[in-house]
Amino acid sequence: MDIKTASALHRLRLISVPEALSFPALLIFGSVLSRVSDIDFLMMPLGVLHGILFVIYGVMLLDVWVKAKWPFKKVLFFFVLSLIPFGGLYGDKVLKREEADSVVAARAREAAQA
Template identity: 50%
Template sequence: MDIKTATAVRRLRLVSVPEAVSFLLLLVCSVLKRTTEFNAVPVMGAIHGVLFVLYVLFLLDAWNKAKWSVKTTALYFVLSVLPAGGFFAERKLKREVENGVIAARARREGVVNA
């Protein structure tokens, strides 16, 4: 994995958790709006909207640079629309970056798989 690909995947990973947290907070705010006088939905909706757009833009960039299949990209998109999916996406992306770095080091040092 080259540096540009690793950077694109890392950027997606960094936005996935805040996007998931904002989604969960938006759900809580929606419940509070209907059960109490507290209404933070406009603010949380805007924050979540910005984070979701960033997630999709970073997903498209990572897809382009990492040469993911449509299936892999679709999985990451589906995880973004599930309330806690961003946490799973972050773990999966972290593993992918680590594996890519290990593979790049092995190629650089001339180690081949047995």
């Protein structure tokens, strides 16, 4: 792997935690709030925010798939994690290891070429 792959993994990590927290924190909170009070205007912006984060996560996942040349099963695994509330937190943990491994490999390759 190279530095571009590591940066793609890092971008996926950056979006995985907010996306993982957006479903339970925003949508469930908004649903409960709209049912116990007259505040219905929050559901639309919270849903849009969650949708934007999900789409960005999907785009970043496709970027990693192309750059890291992941097998389809691995991409599917991370996609399913994005559908599970708090699943992205586990995905972040796995991505952190992947990112560290790719940086080490890139630095070793650079040292071997020098």
